[in-house]
Amino acid sequence: MERLIAHPGRLSIAYFLVLICLSTALLMLPASSRSHTFTDFNTAFFTAVSALSTCGIAIVNTADFWTYFGQAVILVSIQMGGLGVMTFASLITMTISRRIRISQKLLAADELGASKLSEVQSVITVVLVCTFSVEAIAFFMLLPALLRLNEGNIINSLWEAVFFSVASYNNAGFTPDSAGLYVNSWGVGLPILLSAFVGTLGFPVILNIVRATRRHDGPRHWNLHTKITVVTTLGLVTSSLVWFLLVEWNNRTLFWNSDISSKLWHALVAAVMPRSAGFDISWMPHVTEQTKLFMSMIMFIGGGSASTAGGIRVTTFATLILVCRASFMRRKDDAVFGKRLHTQTAIMAIAITATCGTLIYVASLILLTITQRSLTDILFECCSAFGLGGYTLGIADPSNPATLYVLAALMFVGRLGPMTVAYAISKPQPPQAVRYPAESIIVG
Amino acid sequence: MERLIAHPGRLSIAYFLVLICLSTALLMLPASSRSHTFTDFNTAFFTAVSALSTCGIAIVNTADFWTYFGQAVILVSIQMGGLGVMTFASLITMTISRRIRISQKLLAADELGASKLSEVQSVITVVLVCTFSVEAIAFFMLLPALLRLNEGNIINSLWEAVFFSVASYNNAGFTPDSAGLYVNSWGVGLPILLSAFVGTLGFPVILNIVRATRRHDGPRHWNLHTKITVVTTLGLVTSSLVWFLLVEWNNRTLFWNSDISSKLWHALVAAVMPRSAGFDISWMPHVTEQTKLFMSMIMFIGGGSASTAGGIRVTTFATLILVCRASFMRRKDDAVFGKRLHTQTAIMAIAITATCGTLIYVASLILLTITQRSLTDILFECCSAFGLGGYTLGIADPSNPATLYVLAALMFVGRLGPMTVAYAISKPQPPQAVRYPAESIIVG
Numbered sequence: 004m005e006r007l008i009a010h011p012g013r014l015s016i017a018y019f020l021v022l023i024c025l026s027t028a029l030l031m032l033p034a035s036s037r038s039h040t041f042t043d044f045n046t047a048f049f050t051a052v053s054a055l056s057t058c059g060i061a062i063v064n065t066a067d068f069w070t071y072f073g074q075a076v077i078l079v080s081i082q083m084g085g086l087g088v089m090t091f092a093s094l095i096t097m098t099i100s101r102r103i104r105i106s107q108k109l110l111a112a113d114e115l116g117a118s119k120l121s122e123v124q125s126v127i128t129v130v131l132v133c134t135f136s137v138e139a140i141a142f143f144m145l146l147p148a149l150l151r152l153n154e155g156n157i158i159n160s161l162w163e164a165v166f167f168s169v170a171s172y173n174n175a176g177f178t179p180d181s182a183g184l185y186v187n188s189w190g191v192g193l194p195i196l197l198s199a200f201v202g203t204l205g206f207p208v209i210l211n212i213v214r215a216t217r218r219h220d221g222p223r224h225w226n227l228h229t230k231i232t233v234v235t236t237l238g239l240v241t242s243s244l245v246w247f248l249l250v251e252w253n254n255r256t257l258f259w260n261s262d263i264s265s266k267l268w269h270a271l272v273a274a275v276m277p278r279s280a281g282f283d284i285s286w287m288p289h290v291t292e293q294t295k296l297f298m299s300m301i302m303f304i305g306g307g308s309a310s311t312a313g314g315i316r317v318t319t320f321a322t323l324i325l326v327c328r329a330s331f332m333r334r335k336d337d338a339v340f341g342k343r344l345h346t347q348t349a350i351m352a353i354a355i356t357a358t359c360g361t362l363i364y365v366a367s368l369i370l371l372t373i374t375q376r377s378l379t380d381i382l383f384e385c386c387s388a389f390g391l392g393g394y395t396l397g398i399a400d401p402s403n404p405a406t407l408y409v410l411a412a413l414m415f416v417g418r419l420g421p422m423t424v425a426y427a428i429s430k431p432q433p434p435q436a437v438r439y440p441a442e443s444i445i446v447g
Numbered sequence: 448m449e450r451l452i453a454h455p456g457r458l459s460i461a462y463f464l465v466l467i468c469l470s471t472a473l474l475m476l477p478a479s480s481r482s483h484t485f486t487d488f489n490t491a492f493f494t495a496v497s498a499l500s501t502c503g504i505a506i507v508n509t510a511d512f513w514t515y516f517g518q519a520v521i522l523v524s525i526q527m528g529g530l531g532v533m534t535f536a537s538l539i540t541m542t543i544s545r546r547i548r549i550s551q552k553l554l555a556a557d558e559l560g561a562s563k564l565s566e567v568q569s570v571i572t573v574v575l576v577c578t579f580s581v582e583a584i585a586f587f588m589l590l591p592a593l594l595r596l597n598e599g600n601i602i603n604s605l606w607e608a609v610f611f612s613v614a615s616y617n618n619a620g621f622t623p624d625s626a627g628l629y630v631n632s633w634g635v636g637l638p639i640l641l642s643a644f645v646g647t648l649g650f651p652v653i654l655n656i657v658r659a660t661r662r663h664d665g666p667r668h669w670n671l672h673t674k675i676t677v678v679t680t681l682g683l684v685t686s687s688l689v690w691f692l693l694v695e696w697n698n699r700t701l702f703w704n705s706d707i708s709s710k711l712w713h714a715l716v717a718a719v720m721p722r723s724a725g726f727d728i729s730w731m732p733h734v735t736e737q738t739k740l741f742m743s744m745i746m747f748i749g750g751g752s753a754s755t756a757g758g759i760r761v762t763t764f765a766t767l768i769l770v771c772r773a774s775f776m777r778r779k780d781d782a783v784f785g786k787r788l789h790t791q792t793a794i795m796a797i798a799i800t801a802t803c804g805t806l807i808y809v810a811s812l813i814l815l816t817i818t819q820r821s822l823t824d825i826l827f828e829c830c831s832a833f834g835l836g837g838y839t840l841g842i843a844d845p846s847n848p849a850t851l852y853v854l855a856a857l858m859f860v861g862r863l864g865p866m867t868v869a870y871a872i873s874k875p876q877p878p879q880a881v882r883y884p885a886e887s888i889i890v891g
């Protein structure tokens with residue numbers, strides 16, 4: 004047990020692989036499908052990966068294709084995916100930040116990566132309490148509106164409230180109503196939006212804010228990670244909001260109701276959701292090419308670290324911006340909020356961004372080869388899969404199974420993060436006996 | 448004079464702006480155009496920027512549209528652009544590497560950026576000698592084949608030999624023969640290819656190799672910059688070669704002659720030229736979408752530092768790879784060839800790549816909005832302009848002048864490099880009195 008915990012990266016890969024097998028097998032059963040026949044492997048596998056990674060790209064209509072049993076499998080998968088991610092991400096983070104602290108103090112390398120069992124238990128407890136609290140709040144906020152929309156059908160309303168509250172906090176855009184438009188009513192839309200927003204911040208941020216608030220401390224007392232995550236997230240949401248209002252103002256599919264408050268609401272949904280949900284996707288294929296490219300970037304950036312959102316994470320993006328600013332201003336330190344970042348944080352941010360960029364690039368090359376779709380659509384779908392956005396333009400095509408596997412691979416890496424995968428397969432190096440001399444080269 | 452030299456970045460911007468004005472004015476004159484009328488500003492301006500930046504995207508046929516006088520203006524522009532870039536890049540590099548050495552030794556900041564006049568004179572001398580030597584060699588290699596192709600027309604052959612030798616070393620793909628296919632004959636193609644290849648390595652690399660060879664020292668004694676540039680360049684050329692042979696094997700426009708040695712030759716031309724020339728562009732619009740995306744990346748990476756090629760430069764790309772490798776292997780240092788890189792080199796590489804990536808992204812968004820072209824075409828053209836590749840798919844469209852200005856801006860920044868622009872407009876910061884405490888954040 005101690006040995007397993009010492010490698011949270013490997014443990015998380017194993018966790019997801021086992022759950023993908025299990026969930027695929029259950030979804031293939033006749034009990035899961037409304038047609039009462041075996042579902043083909045590709046569809047079941049892709050749906051399982053999409054649910055467990057909390058991505059939410061659906062290749063069949065969730066409410067029409069799957070029975071309540073099938074939907075329950077999807078729901079449990081989403082929940083297990085979300086819980087798993089938050090737990091493992093926290094453990095890996097503890098390992099890495101311990102590693103950074105050790106390398107700063109030049110301690111021995113064999114102290115790396117050893118979390119204590121008691122620490123693990125307390126992490127799991129906090130994750131569980133945090134998750135179920137937010138979901139419970141969302142559940143009770145959703146119930147009245149759903150009862151009204153379902154005209155008093157209590158069973159249906161309860162089911163949908165459970166489904167929406169789990170799916171929204173975990174940012175998986177599977178939706179139990181087949182038209183997929185409940186999210187457009189205020190009573191359902193607002194709790195979903197809030198819960199999804201909280202979900203994208205990430206568990207360490209929620210915890211930090213809750214603790215600070217309990218101590219009656221204001222935002223000034225939040226830690227650096229929380230400050231950077233909140234500011235960057237709000238910045239991204241605001242720029243998306245402005246983008247949608249400016250570029251898509253005359254889009255009749257997105258803004259089919261022309262009064263201004265309705266337009267604002269839909270732009271807000273469109274701005275919050277790509278980071279990362281995807282409940283209402285009816286308007287998506289009708290946006291302009293430049294909006295697709297814009298949203299690709301927003302989804303590539305994704306949400307907070309150790310959150311149910313994907314992408315390279317907002318803190319990675321913020322680190323890059325800080326590094327660029329310091330470099331261009333010829334400052335020695337990338338300082339922000341009266342603190343500076345560790346050099347190793349910057350280096351890790353680059354490694355993550357470069358690897359993920361390469362991944363999207365290679366996946367796009369493959370999809371350009373095996374489909375006839377345009378690069379904007381392909382880039383959008385790749386970023387949606389990797390960033391766990393949950394939007395689809397139909398590149399994920401059951402009649403062309405290769406596309407499903409490319410996208411499933413993106414979801415898997417997007418879910419675990421490239422660092423987790425790399426750390427799981429690489430061995431910690433012994434401390435280098437010789438440090439090579441430095442030499443300048445010319446870049447740029 | 449000393450004050451100007453202390454700011455080589457500002458000096459180089461001024462140099463290029465003055466030459467752009469001059470060259471545009473001369474190209475607008477009736478003497479420059481075969482129609483003997485004034486050429487419109489947009490065409491003259493774009494051609495001037497394209498020549499001075501040694502990019503080589505032509506919106507009119509060089510041999511058919513311009514008189515010998517106009518061609519001479521273009522030729523001198525290319526030569527002045529190439530010489531300017533190599534000189535200024537060397538001066539800026541000296542300033543920056545002095546700055547790195549100073550910051551390592553924590554010397555005073557007011558010693559920054561002050562090159563001595565004598566140093567500047569010796570840099571200019573070496574650049575001139577180096578340039579004219581390579582060009583003279585190319586000239587004498589080209590002459591016999593051109594005499595044969597021109598059936599003994601000596602004046603024409605001499606002119607074309609001068610034009611090709613200057614254009615190829617400076618990597619500007621303007622071509623004095625209107626069909627643009629001389630490059631496909633061995634006698635003309637091989638000297639051009641070699642000269643363009645030498646040009647992309649960059650002046651510091653050429654100098655280092657020449658000096659090492661004079662001392663009878665092998666590659667092991669080259670400096671780190673030379674080793675990284677040569678290895679990365681060869682790696683990129685090889686992967687392009689393999690790509691073209693694999694993906695475009697059945698492309699009848701590129702490989703219209705089906706015998707294997709001819710296919711190899713054309714694949715080699717296609718592999719060397721995007722980094723960066725563009726003499727024969729007839730086959731370019733007929734490649735597959737995935738080849739366009741592949742070549743976009745190759746052109747984005749570009750050539751060597753302080754060379755006539757553009758892009759983020761191969762050393763920047765290599766630095767990113769080394770940083771990623773070190774990060775994934777959990778090594779402290781990004782060591783290569785028995786040396787490690789300065790952290791500041793890595794930070795600068797990130798700043799350059801992130802800025803250039805953002806630039807291409809924004810330019811693509813604008814071009815997606817103002818044209819009806821696909822993202823692959825737009826990305827290709829943007830990378831060709833920024834990477835000074837010289838290929839065009841016709842996005843640069845005189846009937847839509849906005850496209851010309853977007854691409855000209857990309858060429859300008861691609862030519863000067865984002866660091867030059869940033870350094871020219873920013874002030875060196877005084878050494879920070881307080882160093883903020885470091886705090887870990889979670890990335891990825």
Ligand SMILES: [K+]
Pocket residue numbers: 057058059174175176279280281391392393
């Ligand atoms: K999602």
Ligand SMILES: [K+]
Pocket residue numbers: 501502503618619620723724725835836837
């Ligand atoms: K060129």
